[in-house]
């Protein structure tokens with residue numbers, strides 16, 4: 001279970017998170033929706049301290065972090081127990097696909113190189129890229145890079161994987177393969193997933209819980225049926241009206 | 252003609268001068284190796300604006316870039332031993348002079364490499380450090396394994412130029428008593444009175460050395476995976 005209590009974050013005068021309270025049960029898939037600039041990325045990044053929130057609490061099972069008093073050890077620990085999949089993939093450019101996955105295993109988990117390689121191959125196969133192990137990022141398509149990114153996160157066996165718009169940098173025809181992999185993980189791996197995405201279809205099909213954010217607050221949350229099927233808040237309705245028609249038009 | 256310029260003498264002297272190439276090469280290699288270490292550390296301290304040390308680095312950089320190399324050479328090779336002696340270290344003669352040359356060459360080169368590395372580290376996508384952090388790597392681990400290897404690939408052309416200027420800079424160290432190729436040419440010239448031939452030899456050796464460095468730079472650049480990415 002991961003819980004946020006009263007998370008606040010400002011960039012200068014711009015208050016981006018205005019007190020976020022939420023809970024995500026272990027093993028569940030939570031999708032965060034919201035218009036551009038609503039603070040979704042900032043919230044996700046403050047979980048693993050790529051961005052340090054100004055105040056609030058982040059509680060991951062037994063790890064209880066008061067953001068204002070966070071220590072280096074706590075940051076290190078929560079980073080070890082979470083992993084992130086980035087919008088722009090961020091594969092290590094000086095490493096092959098396989099080495100990208102091995103890196104965390106060797107350096108952070110401290111397992112032997114041979115064992116790390118074995119493990120990395122398994123995860124590469126899981127995302128359907130068993131034959132691409134020796135390719136560098138620039139030799140892979142966007143969709144393939146993102147699948148390696150997912151395998152890299154997954155291999156570390158994290159409690160939580162954070163996805164920040166994992167498909168929005170992809171060409172439309174490549175979105176499907178990445179969503180497919182994410183769906184598979186949601187079904188097969190008992191790992192908490194927090195996914196920021198504009199893919200309403202994915203949210204409807206895979207999510208256990210949907211959070212709608214706007215202007216730095218959670219406006220509405222609930223099951224996909226509740227939030228996507230029968231939204232109560234006016235802003236949610238407006239957002240969905242735009243996005244659903246847009247997505248369906250796309251298909 | 253041969254009274255103005257003796258090709259024979261030029262050819263005959265060439266191997267003798269060439270045999271002193273090791274001094275030039277060793278000083279260059281030592282300066283570059285230590286310079287790279289200094290440069291990476293200084294670049295890191297400056298990019299991350301580490302308290303106090305960042306200011307120390309700025310002072311260091313402006314001193315090195317704001318004074319002629321010859322002045323730096325004299326300061327360290329003549330001034331520093333005097334200072335040590337003044338501080339009560341009497342055994343100064345037992346320290347080989349070349350050690351002071353290594354010291355100042357490394358410090359000098361380090362300042363220039365610091366600027367090269369700073370801009371190439373900044374050119375590495377900042378998502379790379381974030382990705383490393385996100386999987387639990389420390390900043391130090393990320394630099395050693397991810398950021399610096401990429402920064403070096405981006406810095407290959409600039410580092411190649413730096414090696415060339417360091418190499419040429421070694422031609423000044425005869426001023427503090429080190430016998431390198433140039434000093435040897437001086438000594439030979441004072442016997443043969445044929446300075447021109449000897450200096451032409453020296454010029455040829457430097458040109459060849461620089462050529463080798465340029466070729467090496469070119470191949471390193473072609474081999475780098477990032478280079479390929481940038482080219483594609």
Ligand SMILES: Nc1ncnc2c1ncn2[C@@H]1O[C@H](COP(=O)(O)OP(=O)(O)OP(=O)(O)O)[C@@H](O)[C@H]1O
Pocket residue numbers: 011014016034035036037038039040041042043
């Ligand atoms: N490093 C930063 N410095 C200053 N302002 C920032 C920074 N990062 C984000 N912001 C601002 O914070 C606000 C929220 O940004 P955030 O990226 O969290 O939104 P988002 O919901 O992820 O939007 P999108 O859907 O476009 O990705 C925006 O107004 C943005 O300009």
Ligand SMILES: [Mg+2]
Pocket residue numbers: 040041042164165
């Ligand atoms: Mg975002």
